[in-house]
Amino acid sequence: MRVMAQMAMVMNLDKCIGCHTCSVTCKQAWTNRSGVEYVWFNNVESRPGQGYPRTYQDQERWQGGWVRTRSGRLKPRAGGRLRKLLGIFANPKLPAMRDYYEPWTYDYEHLLSAPAGEDTPVARPKSLLTGQDTKVTWSANWDDSLAGGNEIAAGDPVLRQVADRVRQEYEKAFLFFLPRICEHCLNPSCAASCPSGAIYKRAEDGIVLVDQDRCRGWRMCVTGCPYKKVYFNHRTGKAEKCTFCFPRIEIGQPTICSETCVGRLRYIGLMLYDADAVAAAAAVKDETDLYAAQRSVFLDPRDPRVAAEARAAGIPDDWIEAAARSPVWDLIMRYEVALPLHPEYRTMPMVWYIPPLSPVVDVLRDTGHDGENAGNLFGAVDALRIPVEYLAGLFTAGDPAPVRAVLNRLAAMRAYQRRINLGEPRNESIATAVGMTGAQLDDMYRLLAIAKYEERYVIPAAHAEDAHRLEQLGTECSLDYDGGPGMYQTGPFGEASGTAVPVQVETFHMLRSRQTADAGTDPGDQPRRVNLLNWDGKGRPAGLFPPRRDPDDGGGQ
Amino acid sequence: MNTNVLLWVVYPYLAIAVLVGGLIWRYRYDKFGWTTRSSQLYESAVLRWGSPMFHFGVLLVLIGHVGGLLVPKSWTEAVGVTEHTYHLTAVFVGTVAGLCTLIGMAILIARRRLTGPVFAATTRNDKAMYVVLAAVIVLGLWATVKANVAGDGYDYRQTVSPWFRSLFYLSPDPELMAGVPASFQAHVLAAFALFAFWPFTRLVHAFSAPVGYLTRPYVVYRSRDARPGLRPARRGWGGPPSAPTTRRGTPARPTERSRGGR
Numbered sequence A: 001m002r003v004m005a006q007m008a009m010v011m012n013l014d015k016c017i018g019c020h021t022c023s024v025t026c027k028q029a030w031t032n033r034s035g036v037e038y039v040w041f042n043n044v045e046s047r048p049g050q051g052y053p054r055t056y057q058d059q060e061r062w063q064g065g066w067v068r069t070r071s072g073r074l075k076p077r078a079g080g081r082l083r084k085l086l087g088i089f090a091n092p093k094l095p096a097m098r099d100y101y102e103p104w105t106y107d108y109e110h111l112l113s114a115p116a117g118e119d120t121p122v123a124r125p126k127s128l129l130t131g132q133d134t135k136v137t138w139s140a141n142w143d144d145s146l147a148g149g150n151e152i153a154a155g156d157p158v159l160r161q162v163a164d165r166v167r168q169e170y171e172k173a174f175l176f177f178l179p180r181i182c183e184h185c186l187n188p189s190c191a192a193s194c195p196s197g198a199i200y201k202r203a204e205d206g207i208v209l210v211d212q213d214r215c216r217g218w219r220m221c222v223t224g225c226p227y228k229k230v231y232f233n234h235r236t237g238k239a240e241k242c243t244f245c246f247p248r249i250e251i252g253q254p255t256i257c258s259e260t261c262v263g264r265l266r267y268i269g270l271m272l273y274d275a276d277a278v279a280a281a282a283a284v285k286d287e288t289d290l291y292a293a294q295r296s297v298f299l300d301p302r303d304p305r306v307a308a309e310a311r312a313a314g315i316p317d318d319w320i321e322a323a324a325r326s327p328v329w330d331l332i333m334r335y336e337v338a339l340p341l342h343p344e345y346r347t348m349p350m351v352w353y354i355p356p357l358s359p360v361v362d363v364l365r366d367t368g369h370d371g372e373n374a375g376n377l378f379g380a381v382d383a384l385r386i387p388v389e390y391l392a393g394l395f396t397a398g399d400p401a402p403v404r405a406v407l408n409r410l411a412a413m414r415a416y417q418r419r420i421n422l423g424e425p426r427n428e429s430i431a432t433a434v435g436m437t438g439a440q441l442d443d444m445y446r447l448l449a450i451a452k453y454e455e456r457y458v459i460p461a462a463h464a465e466d467a468h469r470l471e472q473l474g475t476e477c478s479l480d481y482d483g484g485p486g487m488y489q490t491g492p493f494g495e496a497s498g499t500a501v502p503v504q505v506e507t508f509h510m511l512r513s514r515q516t517a518d519a520g521t522d523p524g525d526q527p528r529r530v531n532l533l534n535w536d537g538k539g540r541p542a543g544l545f546p547p548r549r550d551p552d553d554g555g556g557q
Numbered sequence B: 001m002n003t004n005v006l007l008w009v010v011y012p013y014l015a016i017a018v019l020v021g022g023l024i025w026r027y028r029y030d031k032f033g034w035t036t037r038s039s040q041l042y043e044s045a046v047l048r049w050g051s052p053m054f055h056f057g058v059l060l061v062l063i064g065h066v067g068g069l070l071v072p073k074s075w076t077e078a079v080g081v082t083e084h085t086y087h088l089t090a091v092f093v094g095t096v097a098g099l100c101t102l103i104g105m106a107i108l109i110a111r112r113r114l115t116g117p118v119f120a121a122t123t124r125n126d127k128a129m130y131v132v133l134a135a136v137i138v139l140g141l142w143a144t145v146k147a148n149v150a151g152d153g154y155d156y157r158q159t160v161s162p163w164f165r166s167l168f169y170l171s172p173d174p175e176l177m178a179g180v181p182a183s184f185q186a187h188v189l190a191a192f193a194l195f196a197f198w199p200f201t202r203l204v205h206a207f208s209a210p211v212g213y214l215t216r217p218y219v220v221y222r223s224r225d226a227r228p229g230l231r232p233a234r235r236g237w238g239g240p241p242s243a244p245t246t247r248r249g250t251p252a253r254p255t256e257r258s259r260g261g262r
Helices: A021-030 A081-086 A109-113 A149-153 A157-171 A189-193 A220-224 A275-282 A287-297 A304-312 A317-324 A327-334 A358-366 A374-383 A385-395 A400-421 A428-433 A438-450 A464-469 A505-516 B003-029 B047-070 B073-078 B083-114 B116-120 B124-149 B160-168 B182-200 B202-208
Strands: A003-012 A043-047 A066-068 A074-076 A104-106 A125-127 A176-180 A199-202 A208-210 A230-233 A238-241 A266-274 A351-354
Touching: A003 A304, A003 A327, A021 A043, A074 A189, A157 A385, A189 A199, A189 A220, A208 A238, A220 A230, A220 A238, A266 A275, A266 A317, A266 A327, A275 A287, A304 A317, A327 A351, A327 A438, A358 A374, A358 A385, A358 A400, A374 A400, A374 A428, A385 A400, A400 A428, A400 A438, A428 A438, B003 B160, B003 B182, B003 B202, B047 B083, B047 B160, B073 B083, B083 B116, B083 B124, B124 B182, B124 B202, B182 B202
Parallel strands: A003 A351
Antiparallel strands: A003 A266, A043 A176, A066 A074, A104 A125, A199 A208, A230 A238
């Protein structure tokens, strides 16, 4: 047994209202730059829908993920090492810009500079690739909330798998949202596809990162990732991907997408797993066994034997303790309501989802039934094939049984809690019908409905004694605070040249306090400027106004 | 100092020094810029033909040059390859590979000029590089074709090859190059110009050909302590997205580092 820790996430899809706040804040934090205009480390897709990039789930076409060879081993679907190298001069399976969308801006300048004339000037869309006029015809969420209707949704590869049987019922449209980030897989096929070895899995917390100094732009990772969550920066010629906001995670903060999630639907916590068991679990023969196989590699941190092994593997005690409190563990292993996204890609994804019960409840309500009644719900989960089979296509490689079990548990929790809410006696039979107890349903309800910040995000900070080795806290130089010596980042060859000062143990605490404190951290040693963008409107930050002069100085205000 | 020494001793050594020093400097100072800067995301259909054609062609040309320049004539004759056999093979394979390279390059350059986004992403450095690279290839092909069509072949293994090797023995013999036909001389001079320019262009990606991939385990684990004090991300963080500015229909090159976005 080789114990490793993995930072993992669970999203509760019932709570996603498709507001895209996660996408926007992620974009502001990470991809608000030239070259990655089209990139969304976090995107929210409407389901059914084509996704972003379009039809990425169609692995016949895009060749992402792993396949099991006849000898029972895994190899990247797009081909092994030799084939990758032979195809390196023109990757045959790279999505084109049009599969994402052509990024654009508007010619706002024209609104101000247009000569006086008959017509009101308009800001025309301009391509960010060529600078020329363009037509906006697609985007990262063009088919948001089933926009485009059947015409676009019919191109959904998951729907196509089940469609033969249920297309007629499609008029009873169901809709839910699927927020997606990088899965930070236990068996990442992007890393396996990288010829340079620039993509790596961090041994401490399992976060998958691209070393920007080692990436040579061979772009095989884009093909290798079946979720298409590695992107090519077309200006710098380097691959970029979701970082699980590692600078925040390292100081115990949740990712930006989680922090700003309006529905509070994301949970972050540690999972301990047996790294030696991953390869075998990812290579089980039957695709529908992959969900169970992945669960089997997770290790119970409360098991003293596991804890001892973890300690022996160098995992700090507070991490083991955090793993024992992990909400992700509870949702995946204890309540068994979270499912992996597309386990059939054999990458062992580590961002899991609680499938939405709401399509079922909606159908019940629309047909005049009581959508909170346990009997109705159980019956509907069994009877309604569209949502269940579609969800199975997303989460369990097409096996409806686990999805049905999860939806039944969610339904039971709903019915059980409604009785309590209405002052009726607790009905244990509802809990036993789904193999749980009333107390467990209470706990699950607490975690899903009212868990506070500290319960949703159980993130042990990286160790301060490791601070000198941390890759980089924040993305800034430690000396470029306002007025600091690095403020303008000037080197011998002008702006942004030269080597910056890396994070050192001396600056670790200042950086941490700067990222966690409510107030700004002021080194207090320099005359300073004020960055109004950082001013929250409260108080009067030092330097906002010039210093008061004494009246008898002759000047004054 | 006579011209011979200048052209066939000083100049090649200078070029090699710039190549080696430049590569070291670039690797130390600009690992982030060390990339293919692939434009496949913009355009894929033409690239699928042009790029493999050019690259495989150029690899073949490279192998041919290693065989012709570094392997002494006496060695090949020792294993029974006569001058005639060698010459036939070299001219045939060389011409095919050279044409492949040239056609591939023509396709790539045409694509670069005619595809809007690709042209917009082309830097002045790229253009200069294309000129030098094309010059080397064209001059090389021209020398081969001219010697074998007009004359009845030229045995560069008596002159150019020993001279080239003599550079590495550190006892350069410029006299060997004195009588070489002008076409070959021009090719050699252009080639050394390319070597000197190499470290400062996108061509550096050739030196990071990922052969290690063949033996590496698929998934790489790396500990946070493996590389202490990584430098902070900086380039590529060049502020909000901006359209390439167009000047008289000519989109300018994108700026990698622009106004401090932070």
